[in-house]
Amino acid sequence: xxxxxxxxxxxxxxxxxxxxxxxxxxxxxxxxxxxxxxxxxxxxxxxxxxxxxxxxxxxxxxxxxxxxxxxxxxxxxxxxxxxxxxxxxxxxxxxxxxxxxxxxxxxxxxxxxxxxxxxxxxxxxxxxxxxxxxxxxxxxxxxxxxxxxxxxxxxxxxxxxxxxxxxxxxxxxxxxxxxxxxxxxxxxxxxxxxxxxxxxxxxxxxxxxxxxxxxxxxxxxxxxxxxxxxxxxxxxxxxxxxxxxxxxxxx
Amino acid sequence: xxxxxxxxxxxxxxxxxxxxxxxxxxxxxxxxxxxxxxxxxxxxxxxxxxxxxxxxxxxxxxxxxxxxxxxxxxxxxxxxxxxxxxxxxxxxxxxxxxxxxxxxxxxxxxxxxxxxxxxxxxxxxxxxxxxxxxxxxxxxxxxxxxxxxxxxxxxxxxxxxxxxxxxxxxxxxxxxxxxxxxxxxxxxxxxxxxxxxxxxxxxxxxxxxxxxxxxxxxxxxxxxxxxxxxxxxxxxxxxxxxxxxxxxxxx
DNA sequence: GCTGGGAGAGGCTTA
DNA sequence: TAAGCCTTTCCCAGC
Numbered sequence: 001x002x003x004x005x006x007x008x009x010x011x012x013x014x015x016x017x018x019x020x021x022x023x024x025x026x027x028x029x030x031x032x033x034x035x036x037x038x039x040x041x042x043x044x045x046x047x048x049x050x051x052x053x054x055x056x057x058x059x060x061x062x063x064x065x066x067x068x069x070x071x072x073x074x075x076x077x078x079x080x081x082x083x084x085x086x087x088x089x090x091x092x093x094x095x096x097x098x099x100x101x102x103x104x105x106x107x108x109x110x111x112x113x114x115x116x117x118x119x120x121x122x123x124x125x126x127x128x129x130x131x132x133x134x135x136x137x138x139x140x141x142x143x144x145x146x147x148x149x150x151x152x153x154x155x156x157x158x159x160x161x162x163x164x165x166x167x168x169x170x171x172x173x174x175x176x177x178x179x180x181x182x183x184x185x186x187x188x189x190x191x192x193x194x195x196x197x198x199x200x201x202x203x204x205x206x207x208x209x210x211x212x213x214x215x216x217x218x219x220x221x222x223x224x225x226x227x228x229x230x231x232x233x234x235x236x237x238x239x240x241x242x243x244x245x246x247x248x249x250x251x
Numbered sequence: 252x253x254x255x256x257x258x259x260x261x262x263x264x265x266x267x268x269x270x271x272x273x274x275x276x277x278x279x280x281x282x283x284x285x286x287x288x289x290x291x292x293x294x295x296x297x298x299x300x301x302x303x304x305x306x307x308x309x310x311x312x313x314x315x316x317x318x319x320x321x322x323x324x325x326x327x328x329x330x331x332x333x334x335x336x337x338x339x340x341x342x343x344x345x346x347x348x349x350x351x352x353x354x355x356x357x358x359x360x361x362x363x364x365x366x367x368x369x370x371x372x373x374x375x376x377x378x379x380x381x382x383x384x385x386x387x388x389x390x391x392x393x394x395x396x397x398x399x400x401x402x403x404x405x406x407x408x409x410x411x412x413x414x415x416x417x418x419x420x421x422x423x424x425x426x427x428x429x430x431x432x433x434x435x436x437x438x439x440x441x442x443x444x445x446x447x448x449x450x451x452x453x454x455x456x457x458x459x460x461x462x463x464x465x466x467x468x469x470x471x472x473x474x475x476x477x478x479x480x481x482x483x484x485x486x487x488x489x490x491x492x493x494x495x496x497x498x499x500x501x502x
Numbered sequence: 503g504c505t506g507g508g509a510g511a512g513g514c515t516t517a
Numbered sequence: 518t519a520a521g522c523c524t525t526t527c528c529c530a531g532c
Binding site: 396 | 507513
Binding site for chain 3: 518519520521522523524526527528529530531532
């Protein structure tokens with residue numbers, strides 16, 4: 001592809017906030033929060049209307065290099081063309097040195113967020129808030145996303161004996177970090193409210209070692225099964241709950 | 252663009268393991284680890300030679316939907332064309348319903364990975380293993396990446412008094428998780444070797460609350476400064492180290 | 503608007 | 518295959 005034509009088309013796309021794709025042979029340097037160097041090869045460069053850029057090889061979802069909120073320039077050089085994406089704070093720079101540009105496309109698109117309706121952790125949280133009795137009869141929600149000094153507890157509830165229950169919800173397999181997270185909230189709740197509290201980790205599964213740690217700390221695990229509805233108008237549906245440990249009536 | 256032509260071009264690209272881009276108007280459904288639905292809009296679909304797919308809007312580096320290791324099919328329908336990407340384990344499916352395809356490109360590219368990143372934690376770890384005296388005079392490395400039942404300690408060393416030192420290295424700001432990670436290793440080391448040990452968290456900075464927790468547990472923080480070399484042939488260079496807390500000669 | 507704390511999600515690596 | 522963990526993150530609250 002002709003250099004002048006290619007560069008013109010890119011500049012035009014940038015100024016119009018189009019989504020621009022550039023396919024060609026290039027080297028890529030990155031200096032910033034880390035550094036990287038990509039030797040010469042064929043790549044796809046994607047530039048979006050919000051001035052984000054990503055450089056793709058022919059494998060993996062994630063780009064090899066990327067940057068948000070950049071200011072992008074492109075100019076011709078002796079060898080071909082060089083595209084530069086810079087930002088300050090943190091200071092970083094991507095340099096793409098093209099020795100050949102095979103193709104440039106410029107697509108007009110809205111720069112708006114796609115509306116995405118989903119069955120995320122937030123959804124599950126909302127559903128659970130409406131009815132905690134699935135976890136355990138008599139369990140009543142008190143607060144959701146309660147901010148403590150050391151983090152945000154997913155759900156605070158009260159059991160039938162009037163004891164505080166801290167619930168940490170995970171959409172995927174719970175691990176060490178999940179357990180220690182819950183522990184931190186427990187400590188803070190207990191010191192603030194000055195009373196003992198129960199802690200429940202709610203997740204589809206838990207790693208064996210994490211479960212050991214959990215139980216050693218007197219916390220409980222409850223398995224949550226939910227099915228996802230293809231139609232996003234409905235929220236996810238929670239299929240069932242199963243306590244690994246029976247409720248400890250130890251108060 | 253003509254439907255037959257578009258679909259043919261896509262199928263051809265897929266069979267040849269090209270990087271394929273499709274620009275058009277579509278709805279997107281995703282069911283799997285979460286669910287989501289995108290209403291009709293213009294999008295760019297990226298399919299790579301390793302059967303990964305991502306769907307992009309005109310902002311943000313991250314795609315709105317994506318999947319790895321998929322099996323992809325495309326076929327014409329009454330309304331236009333539908334592209335399906337499926338995988339098992341975890342079972343998930345993306346359905347892209349096109350009502351218009353504006354453009355299809357198919358680029359031949361190697362399916363190789365050639366990014367060299369410098370300044371990774373692995374790099375720093377290697378450099379430190381060669382000389383721990385920067386952290387503290389007389390500190391001698393014993394082992395690197397030592398596997399315990401509950402995790403992998405970055406560096407095990409011995410101080411001038413012959414006491415075991417567990418070092419956890421972070422290339423970015425240390426947080427709660429970093430501290431609890433170190434704590435776990437400490438507990439295990441001490442129970443295995445049946446002796447008291449010191450623990451040092453080594454990072455460019457640490458969050459205030461995390462530092463509190465660290466100190467409350469009798470662990471130490473040391474600040475590490477490193478500079479990144481633009482050329483990835485060289486490793487990152489460690490500029491300096493500074494103990495926040497003086498060495499506790501408490502043994 | 504910027505900043506900093508907190509939490510999530512993909513992908514690599516080793517057992 | 519599973520567990521552990523790292524990362525050029527992202528969001529949200531607070532200033």
